Amino acid sequence: MTTGPFVAIKDVAKRWNGQLGVEGITLDIPEGSFTALLGPSGCGKSTTLRLLAGLELPDEGKIFIDGKDVTTSAASDRNLSMVFQSYALFPHLSVAENVVFGLKVRRVPKLERQKKLHRALEITGLLGYEDRKPGELSGGQRQRVALARAIVAGQRLCLMDEPLSNLDAKLRNSVRKDIKKLQRDLGITVVYVTHDQTEAMSMADTVVLMKDGHIQQVGPPEELYNKPNNTFVAEFVGAPAMALISSDGLSGFEAGQRLGIRAENIQIVPKGEGRLTCTITESEFLGSETLIGLDHAHATGLCVLKSGMALMPEGDTIDITFTDEHLHVFDASGQRIATQT
């Protein structure tokens, strides 16, 4: 047994004909954890996952799984499983054959195969569907077959590339819980790619936020939310995202700095008492609260939450206020400056 992290990625880079895929990826993933790779489209999440899976080989850096250097090992030798965005079920095989595909390839005896199949189908609630072809299943059922195939062999590391993106919103919520429960119950390590920050924040122990092939911040969800490393993280994480105000609009800050503030920390106050005067651009009723979008010459993404149904007429001006302790300060290059209090 090794004492290091279960999965270690050390300064890995991947380029295609000089075109950047990812660069300087360094990441430690402890055993039994749930790690989400989060970021906008094209930022290199899938590339990172595929490097880990062995579907791509890195140009630089090293990858260790369970203490073993697997940088150049074949995908089949890495002892991991993967769930693809499109599920990648074999259309000519039945559900049962799809699930035991890997066991058969690895020549697991028939009796054991059947036992494992039964267990995997039981966990994913697919008993009774053994003989169907993937084409005869709903999207949600196919997704569960893909999950069953990923867990049947008992691999300790499971990679998932946007496994929920083909499901409707309601199903997505319930499968999200199922996947999380599955990961906890089986104690497996999951690396999960998503571009949906609510998904990442609600499921992961550690969120890795990426942009343009580089990691921006690694940490538990609350850390990304409460202490964003830079303005990109600040504007990406949270719904609604953090508003950024340039220091020109507020007194007491150095020129070029930007201040972040979250909607829940902003209050509407009577005219003349606030720190900023803004114009209302939209009111969006969300159910338990109403999101009021605001416009100010020195700020982007400014909004405020009012409880209940509280639509406000567009074009009106209101005053808002907030306290300094809720402000996140970023320097001219967008990096976080430790709050001075």
Add this chain to the structure above:
Amino acid sequence: MKRFGNFMDSFGAILLAVIWISPLLFAFWAATHSTSDAVNLRLFSPWTMDNFIVAWNGAPWLKYFINTFSLVTVILIGQFILVTLAGFAFAQLQFPGKDFVFILVLMQLFILPEVLIVENYAMVSRLGLFDTILGVGMPYMASAFGIFLMRQAFKGVPIELHEAARIEGCGLLGILWRVYVPLAKPTYLAYALVSVSTHWNNFLWPLIVTNSPETRPLTVGLSIFGAPENGVDISVISAATLMSVAPLLIAFLIFQRQFVQAFLRAGIK
């Protein structure tokens, strides 16, 4: 105007069908009547099966059938193996000079097989396969058409399936066998159809490389049987011809539906 167009379409189709089937119908007519009745087209003359009996006893047909059957089988098996491996290499593997080699293979499509007969003859003799079934089949096994067809079919397989199989522990040949081949089944079926019918009917090449009844396929046997110096009449020849096309014809009639579907699914419309 549109109705007239439709009418012309149907009319053309029916005309073509009639032209196409008339030799077969005439052969059927001639084979089931006595020679004089057949050539004089006496419509109400009596039917007879005698021609078939005469024809059957006139040559070692059973041997010819077995030869043709083994020939198409040997060719098909050889083609499946070569075409699968080559098609897979061209579709999914990276190697230097790949595009150049592929163009070389495609160029084979533009060369009439008859042009190569002398060269093939020399090759088969050098290999010591003269007058053997394997020798007759050999030059057709590396089929450019088949390689192209399988390459297209394999290229249509989603790459995620390939990757999923890799992660599940499959080697390259394992992936080919467990993923690509089963998914290309319709293409194999369509290709088999073309191959079998082509080689069932192939005549010139087998005529040249076979010279004993032991290896002669049906087509060659039939032509020798029907040669003018053998003095066989038209009704008997028709009977023999019908016998030699019957297995293929019956197979096509039975599997018509599957064949059409195979072609549609293989995307060659």
